[in-house]
Amino acid sequence: MKLNCTKVLILLVFCLNVSVLFSQSYWKRVETNSVRKARKEQRRVEPNVFKVFELDLEKFKSVLRKAPSREEDSKKSNAIVQFPNANGELQSFQVLESSIMDPVLANKYPMIKTYKAFGINDPTASMRFSVTQFGIHAMMLSGKQGAVYIDPYTSDLKSYMVYEKEALEGASQDFSCLQDEGVLLESIEVDKSSQRFAANDQKLRTYRLALSCTGEYAALFAGSGSVTVRKANVLSQMVITMNRVNEIYERDLAITMQFVANNDDVIYLDSATDPWMGEYNTKTAETLDDVIGVANYDIGHNFNTSGGGHAGCIGCVCVSTSKYSNHKGMAYTGSSNPVGDAFYIDYVAHEMGHQFGAYHIQSSIECFSGNGESEVEPGSGSSIMGYAGICDPNVQYHSDAHFNYISVKQILNYVKNGLGNECAQESVLVNQAPIANAGGDYTIPASTAFVLTGSATDVDGVETLTYSWYQNDAAPSGKVGKPQSTWDTGPLYRSLLPSDSPKRYLPKIEDVLNGNLTPTWEVTPSVTRDLNFAFLVRDNGSGIGNGIGQTDADLMKVTVNAAAGPFTVTSQNEEGIFWSHGDTEIITWNVAGTTANNINTSRVNILLSTNGGETFDVVLAENTPNDGAQEIVVPDTPALSCRIMVQPVGNIYYAVNSHPFALDYEIVCVQYDSGNLGLAIQDAVTNGQQGVVLSSSLNISDSETIESTVVYTDITHTWVGDLFVELKHPNGEVKATLYNRNCNNGQDDLDVVFNDEGGAITCANPVSGTFSPQTPLNEFSGLGSNGEWKLEISDFSPMDYGTLNSWYIELCTLTDSSLGVDKFAANKFTIFPNPNKGEFTIKLNSLSGNDIKVDVYDVRGRLIYKKSFTNSSDFSQTIGLNNVQSGMYLVTVNDGERSATKKIIVE
Structure with a gap:
């Protein structure tokens, strides 16, 4: 109950600051051509889609001065700030100052600040951002959208670009992970079958980071001025990098890394006098041990411009017994362009993942490696421990900002049960871990789509939870090419970013609606095999305490039986079909052996989508025999784009008809x-x-x-x-x-x-x-x-x-053939003006006492507006459709007793 009160108090804080929140105007959306006179920041990998905002930095900083330290009681924070998302909308966040430097180092470089924030209007959102002499750098993670990044757009630091990771479609950087995955500690060489995923234990583990750099790396950022000024510039770039890395480690693993007090002593400004001569593993360990002190750091790393990375081990954080084998200070990451998330996430987070005990997850024969349980992603992989963009066949250009289930399992095992447990500074969290439930195991027919549905509970509330389904079938050997439906081992389904939905359609429902059951990275098997899945739940910090995340996972298995299938809908598969409400229609499907063969589906549900397949929420027949045919009565739900789904009762597979059709349209x-x-x-x-x-x-x-x-x-x-x-x-x-x-x-x-x-x-x-x-x-x-x-x-x-x-x-x-019947006709139902520019007023008389529900659909049947309004006897409400194209739209009004649909034209 105390935790619920905490959330109420946070909400009250938010409400008290609403007037401040909406008066903030430090972000201003601008067009790219309006900032052409300012010099753009140079980026090797440029997003192909982004939005530009001008920032009043001083006004922004004035709000941040109210932010308490994360070590203090976050409930007292009244720092509510806004950040733009990739859609150009402003989102609200509660902010805590969250330094990732030892206090001594932070006091020496007060111009370098880092912050932790968690979403208010999007509870699944969390972010870390930095404020330095190089401006604002932010990474926003959310279950409702992809990872969003905010970086300076112009060198005067007045304009910022906002983009999603998916927009980075440029060529990959010059990088190769050189880690030999045969190099590991005995402490993590255990019986894999005995390792069940253990939920987070309500502990934040803080590790002291010693991050060195070569003179070549420093030269990219140091600029001119005194040694202190130049080191401050280099340290700022290091902090920008690690702040983003920490966001993922804190969310997925409850791990954070903090720069040691004298980290600036291992920032070398001159390549002629730095310790490195082309060998980085041993020399980095020697340098850190000698300068920082072997007892004064827990994880060591080096940044250089070599174009490669090598962790020096699999699992060596805390290990200081030898400089020449498994040593905590032997790792490095190098790139000729060590900026941006192609460097921060794809490479730095990857190499540090090795240091914390994680193996590679890709299964391509071109870069096959791992430990026999980790090679669970097809092709190059796309999560952090994969090779996205640098190993054919590439799933995508860059890694997504999340750890696969198997990586989370391996890292948590190391920091809780291995040597990584020996040096961490542990602090107890208020936030408790969720409890994941993947559901039971199922047998399904071959060449048939299916949907996985998990669930979770959390004593801190479920509104912040995000969900990931990962296939958990390691390839026994390197796979050639892209996944094939005939593969009876190894991964067929790629990993995806965490979502706010506990469901995952396999393949994506959009592909199934288009008749494609074998899209490149989500291939439906046509042979008998097992598909093992892990359901990973993240609470994203639960919006309480210091925002450190907790996770839990559960496993389930899908058995594909090729003696059955494909299960298909065989009716409504032609163009030009029109239904009229009240008519009787017949739905047919191919049972395809699903009543036997260990599938044993005796009954099915038949569902209707009225929005092109986005949702199937109209029940045409429930619990009807799985005999291949069923008469239904067409409902009174006019729609332009309808689809049929037949799904078994008590199983997870399904099928849809192949063509959209219209209901009550001609x-x-x-x-x-x-x-x-x-x-x-x-x-x-x-x-x-x-x-x-x-x-x-x-x-x-x-x-x-x-x-x-x-x-x-x-x-x-x-x-x-x-x-x-x-x-x-x-x-x-x-x-x-x-x-x-x-x-x-x-x-x-x-x-x-x-x-x-x-x-x-x-x-x-x-x-x-x-x-x-x-x-x-x-x-x-x-x-x-x-x-x-x-x-x-x-x-x-x-x-x-x-x-x-x-x-x-x-x-x-x-x-719409039903438009002629105005069910509100006697109640003075009007829409004006019509045609309009996307803004119109609805007027009607309603005595139902129920809320008035207004839905607006486009000509393809897609819901573009949905809102409920308090009823009044003389209802009048102005509706604004933002950024809609010109054309015809359908406005449906329902007061719980009557409904009507009218057509409007947007010019």
Whole structure:
């Protein structure tokens, strides 16, 4: 109960600061072209998508001065700050000052500050950021989005770039991990089968870090000035690096590293006089032992520009018995460009992971290594202990900011049961570990998608929890190429960033909806085999205490039986299907041996998605026999994009139909005719050069969203091989070429219907029939129909004459057949203005007393707005749709007793 009170108190602190929070304006969104005059920071790996914000640094720092130290009682913090996310939105965080330097070192370099923050409006979010003479550097981790980074964009430190890790698609840096994974301590060489994952034990383990650097590394950052100034600059870059590394170690492992008091003594500014001559392992250990003192640090490391990394051991933190084998100070990480998260996370966090007892997780034969239980990710791997971007086949360019389950298990085993337990400074946490539940084991049919669903409890609350499902099948030997459905051992499924959902669809539901059960890194097996999975739960610090995370994991197994499957839906698998509510429809599926073969599914549920497959929350039939066919009554839920799912009762596999279809919608086609025109087509003056363009317009007042387009032209002209015919949309940007001098052998006239479904043009004389245009007419699909359409014709040769006699456009749209029944008609239900710019007002009379629910869908059936409002007898509410494209949208209003859907047009 005390912990719950803590959370209430934190919430009260937040509420008391709301007025301060919303008056903050130190971040300002700007366009990149508005900061071109300032010199950009040089980056080797540039994100391809990012947003730029200007920062009032002094105003920002004034808020940070209120932040208490993490060692103090965090409940007293009234420092609430905002950071932009990758979508350009500002998120609120509670902030604690969290130094990663010994107090002596921190007092010597007061310009270097680091902070810990945890999310308020996104409880799954946590972050660490630094404030130094090099500006703000931040890493935000969340279960609702990918890892987000904030770095200086301009060298004047006034503008900052905000981006997700996925945006770093540049070539990998010059790096190779040289660690020999046969080098390990006896203390961690134990029976692997006896090692069950142990939850965190409510302890923060702090290790003293001695981080040295070569003169070459220092030269990149030192600048000019006194020795103290130059060392401060180098130390700042080291702190920026380790602050980000610590964020992951604190979240996943409850481990933090703190610079030793005299760390600046091993910052060497001159490459001519530093101790290193190309060998880094032994020399680093010797240097740290001699300068820092062998008893005065727990983990040692060196930064250089060599382009490689070597931990010197697997599990040697705290070990000081020998400088020449497993020694705590032998590790190094080198790169010619040692900045950015390609360096911090991919390489530094990786090498230190080895020092803490973790092995490589990649399974590619090109870089196969590990200890026989760790090679659990396909290809290069994508978590920290993998080789993302530097080993074919590469899953992605860079590592994601998380440790795989097997890495967490190995590191926790070392720091709790191995020599890593001998030197850590332990402190008791208020935060308690969650309890993970992966569920039971299942047998499923081959070549069939499935979904894993875990659960977790936490006495501190579950709102901060994030979840990861990891396949836990080590490859017995190096795998050649990308995963194949016929592999009966090793990993088929890649690792993913932690999510706020305890479910994982395998493959991703988007791929299944597209009919792909074997996307490159999530391959559904077609053979009999076992798939072992680990369900790892992170509490991300629970938003209390000092924000140090706790974890727990649970295991389960999926057995694939190739005597059954594939389990498939066989109905509603054609285009052009339309359902009407109240009708009876038949759903069919291939049982495929699932009633036997140790699967034993006797009953299934049949579900409907009305948003294209994002959710399946409409039950069409429940607990019906698994016999391959079921009649259902179509519900009264109008939708543009419906999908069917058949799922077993008591199992995890499922199947969906292959094509979306509409419910209570129908295609309505309207023909807009020019009438008789008799417009002359002027000859070209010079052969091969375009003549004067004839432009004929059709003004369409109907404002609908186009589903498909057909165009007819009646042109009298000798030698139509001279003609170019084009249709332009009213927006002036989208156009389609109908005819481009196709028939050039004396053919006359164009009496042609242009339709994307038509065949190739037949050059008869005259040219007549239904043909496909030169460029597809579906370019107009999804656009509005209203405005001035233009048919433009030009001649490319003299001596031939012609006339545009007439033409028409046929526009087909999807229309909600239920819209004619306004269930609020007697209650003065109106939406205005319509058309609008994305902002409109809903008015109605409702006596239900229930909340008014407003949902807005786009033409593909995707929910783009959802909100509930307090009821009043005369309801009036203005709705704003942010950043929506022009087109048709459906607004559904429900007061618990009645509902209605109206169409709006956004211009």
